[in-house]
Amino acid sequence: MPLERFKKHKPPPVLCALAAVALCALAPPAFAQAAWHPDRPVTLVVPYAAGGGTDATARAVSKQLGMIWGQPVIVENMPGADGLIGTRRVMEAKPDGYTLVLQVPSIVITKYTPGLKGIDPLARLEPVTAVSMSPAAVVVSAKLPVKTFGEFVQYCKTAAQPCSLATGESLARVSAKQLAAEAGLPNLIVVNYRGTGAIVTDMIANNVNMAFTGITAALPHYKAGTLKILATQGPRRAAALPEVPTTAEAGYPQFQSVTWFGLFAPKGTPPNVTQGIVAALHEAVKDADVRKTIASAGAEPVVNTPAAFAAQVREESERMAALVKLYPLE
Template sequence: MTRLPLRLAAAALGLLALPALARTAHAQAPAFPDRPVRLVVPYTAGGATDVGARVLAEALARVLPQPVLVENRVGGAGMVAAEFVIRAPADGHTILFNNTSHAVLRAVVPNASVDPIRQLSPVAILSEMPMVMLVSNGFPAADGRGFIAEVRAHPGKYDFGSTGGGGTLGMAALLFQRTTGLSMNEIPYRGGAPATLDLAAGRIGLVFDIALTGLQTARGGQARAFAVTGPARSPAAPEVPTWREIGVEAEMVVWQAIFVAATTPAPLQVALHAAVARVQQDEALRRKWTELGVDRVLALPPAEAAAYVQRDVERWEGLMASAPKP
């Protein structure tokens, strides 16, 4: 019976490290995947996280013997999706696709019945990208420095769209306001897509969006890109200055990652990471990620991914704990 995990890995992914898998397999496991895989997204369809999930799902479906389906489970600042994955069978068939917002989930929902940091394990960090500072076409400023000057001269006059403290839109806005001292009104949305629609219509003045969709919004003429939040200009939009170039002394990089329940057997996590690493090496997919605003295409394995996520948890939980309470 101990040969079954070897067939699991070899049949599904053609792994090279079969002896290592054999040493870690202590119990009988079914073939993986033996039914459709669910990629669970905490946000609405059409938003940046959803777009990233669908790009990955399409690529994985080409190398796995089962379909990969994207499922949107919105609510609780992402806790609804996290809890769903935690409570699903720990067999690798139910996967959470999330981004940096995962790092603040405990802080935003402190009394949840689950702990998403302890009860979910990152299988792979997929990408790094900046946020894009999108400003409505009708806002009375021509660039980022002009935007800051206008808002500083009229505190409380202008609105920005946010998915709350638990979303990257809200995280970027929090860091922006803490760094600049600007006063703007937060307008809550259930996802980046509806916030961007209101920005394009001129109902709000500012949205921070993941480059994955933010650059598309700017290129489509729906808004203007005044800055990116990364440490350097994005290769996908070298004409857009960084935050520091417009006078914001901060930076923010957004990562995307996949998670499974922490009790998922190690061989299944290794097998799933191998599938991700395989598709992430494809040049066509790498070009697609770059075109969508990704600065770094990654496939960090579980141990490195866990350390990476923990560093961001410590950073963002600390920032949120020190933020002024309303």
């Protein structure tokens, strides 16, 4: 399929204007004097395997939150079922602020995933706030003889063996089907993994060729020269990777995706509790070590109001619903 086909695509709407998000992160919250804080340990569920971007983000803020609250914030990894196992624990928890989940945009298409019986986690969760934001990236093994996204597509069209694409969650599987259909790669092999850590390991060995993934897990290996990041998927170049073009610059504007790492609480959690959590996070991301950890992962700290975060979630839900209609999960 000619490259011109891609240039005709209009970029999908951005989750929210990053400039506005930055202002949200800097502006003091109206509820800064919120009285709620925990009087016993808080559990922060990460519904994916250790080593990925969600896990790194959780661990970046949990220690500081614990210091602010004077109570431990325990990060608990519960991978499985595209994040539903860990998320379900929070869906069924008491809505009191003591059990939270850190999720990513793939949560919006859980209800479309075969085998999960149409369960919609968003119907039983309360959006609390974004914690950080990072553009997703097009990552390939450094062993491949390609330097650009376009070269990778051409390589896959002529390679003796079909190219393979690793996915760790449903959103990436939708993007994989979109790439296969729109780039003319009908033989693209999609390999499903339980976590980003295993994807990175296999890409370094070139057991799998490529992945759409967050910058977090790939960045240190990119710097070490064992992985290549061909493009980032935000509306502008990533601050951590100014030398890497965006997918739009590479001629593939439809592959635009910004990953938010967001906190959710059980549905029915009182507003004063969610506001207390946001107020504490606002303080947590001011910490130099927290900001350094988030920045080293290629992300930017972002803390917004429950209403603003809920709007982000709705926007992503609408965008992905349209894509799933074109490229249904199987």
